Amino acid sequence: MKIDTREIKSFFYSQYFSDGLRMCFGILFPSLLLMQFGHFDMGLTMSLGALCVCTIDSPGPLYHKRNAMAAGNLCLFIVAAITGFARLNIFTLGIEITVFSFLFSMFTVYGNRAASVGTCALLAMIFMMDKAAKPSDVLLLSAIILAGGVWYMIFSLIFFGIRPYRAAQQTLGESIGDIAKFVRIKANFYLSDTDFDENYRKLVSQQIKVSQHQDAVRELLFKSRIMVKESTNASRILVLTFVDLVDMFEQIMSTHYDYSHIREKFKSTGILKEIADLLQDMANELDNIAYMVLSNTRSKYKPDFNTGLEQLKLRIDAIGNGENGTSNIALKKVLINIRDLNERIKSIYNYYHSKSSELLLEKSSNDEYSKFVTRQDYAPHIFFDNFSLNSAAFKHSLRVSLVCLIGFITAKSIALGGHSYWVLLTIIVILKPGFSLSKQRNYQRLIGTIAGGIAGIAILLYIPNKDVEFILLVILMIGTYSFLRLNYVVSVIFMTPYVLILFKFLGVGFVVKERIVDTIIGSTIAFLASYLIFPSWEFEQIQQNLREVINANVNYLVKIADSILGREVGTIEYKLARKDVFVKSANLSAAFERMTSEPKSKQKKVKEVHKFVVLNHILSSYIATIATAVSLKGLHKGQTENLKLLKRSIAVLNDANKKLDGIVIDLSTLKLPVATNDGEPKEQSADALLLNEQLGFINKISADIARVTDNILN
DSSP: OHHHHHHHHHHHHHHHHHHHHHHHHHHHHHHHHHTTTOOHHHHHHHHHHHHHHGOOOOOOHHHHHHHHHHHHHHHHHHHHHHHHHHHHHHHHHHHHHHHHHHHHHGGGGOOOHHHHHHHHHHHHHHHHHHHHGGGGGGHHHHHHHHHHHHHHHHHHHHHHHHHHHHHHHHHHHHHHHHHHHEEEEEEEETTTOOOOHHHHHHHHHHHHHHHHHHHHHHHHHHSSHHHHHHHOHHHHHHHHHHHHHHHHHHHHHHHOOOOOHHHHHHHGGTTTHHHHHHHHHHHHHHHHHHHHHHOOOOOOOOOOHHHHHHHHHHHHHHHTTTTTTTTTTTHHHHHHHHHHHHHHHHHHHOOOOOOOOGOOOOOOOHHHHTTTSSOOOOHHHHHHHSOOOOOHHHHHHHHHHHHHHHHHHHHHHOOOEEEEEHHHHHHHOOOSSHHHHHHHHHHHHHHHHHHHHHHHHHHHHHOHHHHHHHHHHHHHHHHHHTTTOHHHHHHHHHHHHHHHHHHHHHTTTHHHHHHHHHHHHHHHHHHHHHHHHHOOOHHHHHHHHHHHHHHHHHHHHHHHHHHTOOOOHHHHHHHHHHHHHHHHHHHHHHHHHHHHSGGGOOOOTTHHHHHHHHHHHHHHHHHHHHHHIITTTTOOOOHHHHHHHHHHHHHHHHHHHHTOOOOOOOTTTOOOOOOOOSSSOOOOHHHHHHHHHHHHHHHHHHHHHHHHHHHHHH
16 A cells, blocks of 8 residues: 555656646636636637647757747647638638648657647647638637747746756656666566566566656756756756666666576576565665655665675675586676666765765766757758658658548538537547557547546536536546646546536537547548558568667677777767667667557568567677676776677677668777787686676677578568
């Protein structure tokens, strides 16, 4: 019960609930205020504008929000005005729907923020379709809608200006929680009853969430001038916590070994269960940190795993003394990684309890932070370069355009009642660039609408009191926007009764049947279209993901080779290479997950792609392990055998990438040092032996990846 209570509290502290409150107030306020002055219709129109612009109000740097919402308001006014005149003739309205659906869907080529501006414009078009207005009133009506959008933009910017660090703090807390779940999944590899294949699936799925949240934190921290350039303790602590968090994730990734071999060798000793239990305890502490950051509180308890680590060391030493050679060397490496994880946890606790936090942020410069964020290019040529059937964005836009036209014709022909825009609204919400995302959103929309419709009927039939209904309206509205990004089914379940109660207040009448029927019509059209009209299957695009992830791993290996050659490779260079590997790996894992939800006939070579995903995870984990040993400890420089193994791995991966039409890295700069004979060969240390063993394993994994790549292509 305690864990459940913590989860509930975490939700109310989260950015999702904060978004729900902000959007609810921003949309309702104009209607409630102007109703007091007898201008409810005007207030309702302003709320419509606020509703459109709030779709742009997603997490991100403040100036990105400002620019996007300003562009959204401009599109809002233009589209509302054009639609107001176009609706006077059904043919001109049909042409407008077709053209605008294509145009604003193409905004996806500029990223998610620009795509939300396109969605804002399409919502304005849909809501204006059935708005009865005389030609002389169209511009005034459009100006009122614009006023609502401008109101919401100003309110949102003020909201974030009052607490500039809160959004980053919430996203950071959620990111720490994701890593805690990742640690738990990693801990399961040490348990004897764990199914490795199933656990790998969970691991790569969780890695996607970790990567997405870390990207969101990077956006908020390193693209925000306030966070990086201000010298306040709050911004310093957030930046330092995130830097340590990313390093911590690398350490967790580095705890990967040949688990089947370790299980077979050490299962009878009981040591693996102790390792798993210690990792689970550390995951619990990470959850405590996540809650501490999320709730903006300070914990009096300071974690101490030193006793457990010392006991684990004694057990590992005892196993080594009972065996010949270096049989416990892998366990010692695991212990080192767990110790590093413990140090990261203690460091983060110290940031939030330090009294001399003025000295906290002396590690990195602002220029270094800026290297870790991706800059979106808004050049016009990008838009026109995508005018090709080879572009997924172009095919998606064509699909949306044709389907919206079909939906419009269907709605005017057979839809019930006077709210035919629900059909188009359903189509716009459901249709996504990929089939799997459209299919998922389709099911979610249908289930949510039917369940929410039943709840709405119960409220309207059994709760006649208008005051209670208004309170429920506000609660349902907050729930709708709180779960919009978190759980879409729940969001729609809240949304349907909220819309039904709203229509009752507006005197529209009982529209449950109309809403459900229109949703079914829109869902059916969208589902068929995603399968039949310019369908986008993951297998057609998976090769790009394979190319990118192989290239990222090769670049990471080249950095290690440079270090072994004695060249100076900065910490930032390593971290940038590491980030590229993790991001590209998460993209590949996400593409594979989408592939598995497509029709069986379209899941080409899905087993081979799954093997590639798992092998890539193992490869990147081993590379992270040896990168730490080579870069941070400065070990094994100039060893010819190690460089040979690295060059062999790079050559194999290069060959695989060449078959995928990818970039081939030039190996001419990685020349072997001239061999010297200094007498008797020196005995290698345990660390050197382990590194050599790990490089050999990377060699084997690289060959496996090359073989699987051949199978995918054939």
